[in-house]
Amino acid sequence: MVESEYLNKFIEYLKEIKKYSPNTIKAYRIDIEQFISYFEENELEVNRDNVRDYISNIFVLTKNKATLSRKISSLKTFYNYLVKFGIVSKNVFDSISSPKLDKKMPEILTENEINTFLDNLSEEKFIDIRNKAIFEFIYATGMRISEVVNLRIEDINFNDNLVRIMGKGKKERIVPFNDYSKELLLRYIKRAKEKFNIEINYIFLNSRGKKITERSVERILKSVFKNIMDSNKNVYPHLLRHSFATHLLQRGANLRVIQELLGHSNLATTEKYTNLNYKDLLNTYKKFHPRENE
Numbered sequence: 001m002v003e004s005e006y007l008n009k010f011i012e013y014l015k016e017i018k019k020y021s022p023n024t025i026k027a028y029r030i031d032i033e034q035f036i037s038y039f040e041e042n043e044l045e046v047n048r049d050n051v052r053d054y055i056s057n058i059f060v061l062t063k064n065k066a067t068l069s070r071k072i073s074s075l076k077t078f079y080n081y082l083v084k085f086g087i088v089s090k091n092v093f094d095s096i097s098s099p100k101l102d103k104k105m106p107e108i109l110t111e112n113e114i115n116t117f118l119d120n121l122s123e124e125k126f127i128d129i130r131n132k133a134i135f136e137f138i139y140a141t142g143m144r145i146s147e148v149v150n151l152r153i154e155d156i157n158f159n160d161n162l163v164r165i166m167g168k169g170k171k172e173r174i175v176p177f178n179d180y181s182k183e184l185l186l187r188y189i190k191r192a193k194e195k196f197n198i199e200i201n202y203i204f205l206n207s208r209g210k211k212i213t214e215r216s217v218e219r220i221l222k223s224v225f226k227n228i229m230d231s232n233k234n235v236y237p238h239l240l241r242h243s244f245a246t247h248l249l250q251r252g253a254n255l256r257v258i259q260e261l262l263g264h265s266n267l268a269t270t271e272k273y274t275n276l277n278y279k280d281l282l283n284t285y286k287k288f289h290p291r292e293n294e
Contacts, residue, residue, distance in 0.1 A: 004036050010081050019170040031074035051092050069098040108243040120228045126191050133188040140181040142244035145214050145237035151203045167263035
C-alpha cells in the first residue's frame, strides 16, 4: 500500500513544516496507522465505498462523534499531503463529511469558588508555595497547562508584569499578570533556588528539582481542591483557563482581547464563552426579574 511508504515523511512534515504539537502528531500517527492496517489486512482498495465502510465501522466501535471527526480530519489532511506531492491523484476523503458535533459548553468555577480555593491554599511548605504559584498563575494568565510546565525564567518580565508564551503551532503571545501572582512567583523562585542550590531554568519544579509534569499538576489540583472545597467536582487545569476567560467576559472584557490572551487562532473558538455568558445572564434574569415568577 503506497500510503504506508509515506507516513513517516508526512509525520516529519507535520513536525518540521506545520509545527504541530507532539500530542497532535501522535494522534495523527495513530489514526493513519489504524486506517492503513485495516485496508492492508483486508486487502481493500482505497475507494469511496470502502472508505465509507471503514468510517461506519469506526463509529460503531467508538460511539463517539468527536473521535470520529478527528480521525476523518487526520486522514483528510494526510491525503491532501499525498495529492500535493503527486503520490495519489485525488483525495478520497473529500467526499466524506465529518459528523455534526453537539456543542459542549466549557465547565467553569464561579468567582466565589475560585477565590475560596485560591485564598485557602497553604503557603507553609515549599511544595505548598509552588502549588499555589502554579494555580494562581494559570488563573491570572489563562495559560494552558502545557504552556505553564514549559515556562522558563527568561519568559517572565517582572518589571512590566508580562509573560511571553509559546503556544500551539509555535505561536507567540504576550500576556499580563497581576501583582499578587508576581509576588507569589518571586517568593517561590527564591525558595526554589535556596532548596535546590541552582539557577532556575524551568520555573515550576518537582520535589527533585526537575521540570514538573502536566500529569503531576493535574493530580495535585484534584487533591488540594477536594481537601479545600470538600467537593467531588471534576477539576482539571484547563478548568482554571475556562474560568479565567469566562470571568473576564462576564466583567465586560472585549471578546477579541480574550482571544488574544488565550492564543486562539480563530475567534469562533473564543465565542463559546459568549454562549456560557448568555446562559449566566439568563439564569440571573430568571432569578431576579420581578415578573419572571408570575
